[in-house]
Amino acid sequence: MTLLAKDTIGVPPDDILTVKNVAVSLTKGGRTMVSGVSFGVRRGELFGIVGESGSGKTLFTLSLFGLHGETEISAGEITFDDKTLFEDGKRRRLGRILGCRIGFIPQDPYSSLNPSMRVGRQITEAIYLARGTPPNSRQCRDEAVALLAEVGIPEPETAFRQYPDQFSGGMRQRIVIAIALSQDPALLIADEPTTALDAFTQRRIIDLIVERSRRRNLSVILISHNLELLRQSVDHIAVLYSGQLMNIFETADLGRNPLHPYTEALFECIPSVNKTLTDIRSIPGEPAGAGFGLTGCAFADRCAYVQDICRTARLPENTGRADSFSACLLGKGVRT
Amino acid sequence: MTARAEILGYPKNAVEKMALIIAAVIMLIAIFGGFLAPHDPLLIDFRSKLEAPSWEHLMGKDGSGRDVLSRLLTGAQLTILSTFAVIAVVLVIGCSIGILSTFLGGWADNLLMRIADIWLGFPPLILALGFAAALGASLEAAIWALIFSWWPNYARLSRMITADILSQKYIASASALGVPTWRKVVFYIIPNAFDVLIIQLTLDISAVMLAISGLSFIGVGAQIPAPEWGAMIADGRNFVNTAWWVVAYPGLAIFVTALSFNIIGDMLRRELDPTLRRNT
Numbered sequence: 001m002t003l004l005a006k007d008t009i010g011v012p013p014d015d016i017l018t019v020k021n022v023a024v025s026l027t028k029g030g031r032t033m034v035s036g037v038s039f040g041v042r043r044g045e046l047f048g049i050v051g052e053s054g055s056g057k058t059l060f061t062l063s064l065f066g067l068h069g070e071t072e073i074s075a076g077e078i079t080f081d082d083k084t085l086f087e088d089g090k091r092r093r094l095g096r097i098l099g100c101r102i103g104f105i106p107q108d109p110y111s112s113l114n115p116s117m118r119v120g121r122q123i124t125e126a127i128y129l130a131r132g133t134p135p136n137s138r139q140c141r142d143e144a145v146a147l148l149a150e151v152g153i154p155e156p157e158t159a160f161r162q163y164p165d166q167f168s169g170g171m172r173q174r175i176v177i178a179i180a181l182s183q184d185p186a187l188l189i190a191d192e193p194t195t196a197l198d199a200f201t202q203r204r205i206i207d208l209i210v211e212r213s214r215r216r217n218l219s220v221i222l223i224s225h226n227l228e229l230l231r232q233s234v235d236h237i238a239v240l241y242s243g244q245l246m247n248i249f250e251t252a253d254l255g256r257n258p259l260h261p262y263t264e265a266l267f268e269c270i271p272s273v274n275k276t277l278t279d280i281r282s283i284p285g286e287p288a289g290a291g292f293g294l295t296g297c298a299f300a301d302r303c304a305y306v307q308d309i310c311r312t313a314r315l316p317e318n319t320g321r322a323d324s325f326s327a328c329l330l331g332k333g334v335r336t
Numbered sequence: 337m338t339a340r341a342e343i344l345g346y347p348k349n350a351v352e353k354m355a356l357i358i359a360a361v362i363m364l365i366a367i368f369g370g371f372l373a374p375h376d377p378l379l380i381d382f383r384s385k386l387e388a389p390s391w392e393h394l395m396g397k398d399g400s401g402r403d404v405l406s407r408l409l410t411g412a413q414l415t416i417l418s419t420f421a422v423i424a425v426v427l428v429i430g431c432s433i434g435i436l437s438t439f440l441g442g443w444a445d446n447l448l449m450r451i452a453d454i455w456l457g458f459p460p461l462i463l464a465l466g467f468a469a470a471l472g473a474s475l476e477a478a479i480w481a482l483i484f485s486w487w488p489n490y491a492r493l494s495r496m497i498t499a500d501i502l503s504q505k506y507i508a509s510a511s512a513l514g515v516p517t518w519r520k521v522v523f524y525i526i527p528n529a530f531d532v533l534i535i536q537l538t539l540d541i542s543a544v545m546l547a548i549s550g551l552s553f554i555g556v557g558a559q560i561p562a563p564e565w566g567a568m569i570a571d572g573r574n575f576v577n578t579a580w581w582v583v584a585y586p587g588l589a590i591f592v593t594a595l596s597f598n599i600i601g602d603m604l605r606r607e608l609d610p611t612l613r614r615n616t
Contacts, residue, residue: 067512099514106512111505116527125523129514176509183513 017041022076033290034243038318044217048230051240056290100130103180105190109172113164120160130183147178170201242288242298248325260326260333355599366416373406386579396581411563430490438498452488468556478557531608538601542594
């Protein structure tokens, strides 16, 4: 990855999404929830965003595309698919990107499908909105059935005519993925796509997303609080904590390079078969909550290495949108 | 959710089955009652006034010698069709205002809903009474008066349902798919509001029917000789001691119709209301 030329002036040609110094604030009250986040997502790569509940990971990612009803971008620059989505405090050209270039897989498959519309119709509707193919046409139907087969729904012809409540959670999430894929997007945003599912189904859904991404050269942003799941499936992981970007690292490099203290602490919390319950560590203290700002490290109160500078200095920003970045004020973790 | 096709599977006991059958029969009478009437419902024959029920006149004759059964069958049309007219118009107006209000949001939403609140502060029958009296006593006036006083119920209800649906995740998903607002209303909000609306609607059928009959009874609705059920009771109330059939049959008709629709409403509520529905 270091071989790729990265200039600070233009956008690297292989980035599908570039986020520069973006801050997100609430529409009501204007409180800044996430600030100073910069990273780039490559074409065809899987990009993970991890964080505890309330770290702002979902809020941030959804706000980038105006999918969050109560937030707005308050600063920074967003470039998607070589088009500027946001700069100089103004949003541009969002209309034609939603519904054809971006696919969205929400958290809970039990409530993210329209309960009174047949599954097939929901897919043909999406195809119609993206490309204008009449939803009742033979071509559109065939395409929808093919998509249901692609995401592994048994008997796609029958499923086409059924309602969402006739499917299990895992099957519903597959249908949601089929709907997202139907618009042939360049970027798929999966917001904790597996939290509502059991462990076995989780694995299969993630595998499906990874496999579809590789096959279609589709970029995916995978938001999750499950670090282990992300480590096994994505190329880069960004770690958010209390609205601050803590760490970005390449999963292939894990073990070779040092990590941000917070990321290390997160890895120690992962349960595994070799650990008993008492072996699993937890990070002492409570999360600071989103909206910490950029003065001082939000993790300082819980960090084992904390020094005075951690509470007063301005947090470093990932201005170069590097593949490896650590915001640690003590310089722990790799910064390129 | 495939509710619309399954209504025949809903009745859980004999009462609900009876209610469905009676409601269906009454609807048929409302449409074809005029053809079933054995005599002319408006033919006055003072020689046979207040004649007791017989095989020739199953429900007897009223104070002007008109056949009560024929009037009842023909009158079903007036009472029930005007009820449905009120419900239909109120549904369209109320829901349009409710949905619009939700989408407008802010002060416009507040304004519309406070107007509806103020409206609801008046007893609906009194409001309708005043309005009907102002329009002049006729069945049309009663219909307009009820529409006028009933819309806030649906505006409030649809406002509530729409706000609830808009907060659902599938609306966020729809936004991500690029679904324009009008398609959201047609394909997402109306179909999903249907289940809750149909319950209110069925329960309101009996309420509106009682209100129309009530207005006619008081004298601001349908006028004699029109065979509207409420007007028939009003016409026969002087003879209630000597000729019970003049009052009892239209009263029974109102009672049975209102009861059937109420039972159906309760049944639909049990089957469709998301807060009462057992987990599927």
